[in-house]
Amino acid sequence: MSAESTGYDAARITALEGREAIRKRPGLYIGSTTVSGLHQLVLDEVGRAVNASLAGGGRVEITLTPDGGVRLTDDGPGTPFEDCGDTGRPGLETLLTHMSAGAPEQHDRRTVFMRPRSAKPSATNAVSSRLTAEVRREGVRRVQEFARGVALAPPADAGPVTGSGTTRTFRPDPEVFDTVEYVFAALAARLAELAFLNPGLDLVLTDERSPDGPQRARFRFPGGVREFVTFLDAQAGERFVADVIAFEREDPRMAGSMEVAVSWSGTHEERVRGFVNSMATHNGGTHETGLREGIAAAVDAYARAHGLLTAADPALRADHVGANLTAVVSVKLDDPELTDCTRRTLGNTAVRACVAEAVREHLGAWLEEHPREAEEAVSRILRAPGRG
Known part of the structure; x- marks a missing residue:
């Protein structure tokens, strides 16, 4: 069968890169755009927060916000501010906008094993209508905002701070996902597993979406x-x-x-x-x-x-x-x-x-x-x- 008969030749090949590729074919990067994929996107971010937290104090807070977003706060060391040598951009921005950014995921016994083909931070950013990253590191708090994977401005100093860690708030994009409604019980079940399997870990899940007031669950099991x-x-x-x-x-x-x-x-x-x-x-x-x-x-x-x-x-x-x-x-x-x-x-x-x-x-x-x-x-x- 010839290229002429099929109508397919080199001129029809389209090369997509970065956020454009992710948003065009999200399933290749985040697994699914169904509610299952929505939950998995959150849990991938939770896994990263837990790995960062285990290097610090071992506490992660997950909040489902009224506007359909998710806010994750860990007490880890925080993402480095220094410019990345490969991109010339700040380390935080590089991590959130480049698919190949960051050291390889550590899958040894000191960390939570991310699922195979877990979404990278840049993929989470690309499929979010809005993402705000706050890093507390070396006595300084810095904040950067993104819209559908694009940085709106360079990281901005937001004053001195005590302690360290990262807060990442993102709203999954309804243009990408079939639904952006999380199921509290489904997320709670996986968080409970993580807490049972890591006795030093303290996980808090809060749902602020109900008009009747927030629903809150804490998972901490010293007995493992x-x-x-x-x-x-x-x-x-x-x-x-x-x-x-x-x-x-x-x-x-x-x-x-x-x-x-x-x-x-x-x-x-x-x-x-x-x-x-x-x-x-x-x-x-x-x-x-x-x-x-x-x-x-x-x-x-x-x-x-x-x-x-x-x-x-x-x-x-x-x-x-x-x-x-x-x-x-x-x-x-x-x-x-x-x-x-x-x-x-x-x-x-x-x-x-x-x-x-x-x-x-x-x-x-x-x-x-x-x-x-x-x-x-x-x-x-x-x-x-x-x-x-």
Whole structure:
């Protein structure tokens, strides 16, 4: 087929760059223009604010404003003011207007793992009808305003200030998004996850849109994944095993650390939640496989030692331990490897054995120390349908 017959040749190729490209094809940069994409845009900005905050005091405030905007304030070090050598423009302006600006996202265990293809600050700016950035750094407060990705003026000094951090206020553009109405509960659910997975973090979500007054929720969980499992169990019903078995372990073999919490509730459902660097792994992975294998090994060893299984009985498999199980396994890795097309499956091979070993040891010790609860939990697992 020739170019003449299709009507397609080099003259029809249009090169779009920068904000023009983002606004023309927003889905390529922000994932979606639906309410899901609107929420994800906010959560991408929350992730950046949390990463900045974890380097400071660990507090981020998120406010849904009456005009349809979002205001995020963190107590991190603040964006540098100095001019960027590549652009000759202030660092703040470069970050918010150039797609390639800024150091690569740090995806090690010290930070929240941004979703794959997360929107860069410049993309957020480009799809916002208005964005105002305020930076508090080195005793000075500076402010810069943008409209649909274009700086309206250079950064302006706004007087002295104590402390440091960044406040970014933006209004997603209704010309880009199908809707600009946020759902408070949807944002709150993700913020709660972040707070459970980062015990030092303090997140505050405020909704100022209602004429009846602001709605406010604070997320701070010093108990970490232990509190997470308690929260999940509260939604499902009472536990028949009173304790939540929880532990943390650093393991150089997987270049990272793990936090695990396990309990058994009165339901027959399995509720296992897996995370890598605070990002949900909806399709599982080696950390969840290791969790189940560790539980199976600990329960099998206890059952044989106490006469609940005989030498003739087959070994308990990982797929036998799900009934009644509530668990959270959170790993934080220096070099997380995500597989499959969704990038939501953890693939680090060393994690499987490390998590399985740690779970087997900690759960095995707990079972021996709590014989009454151990017998009930193990007996229920052995009686679960499908085993044999």
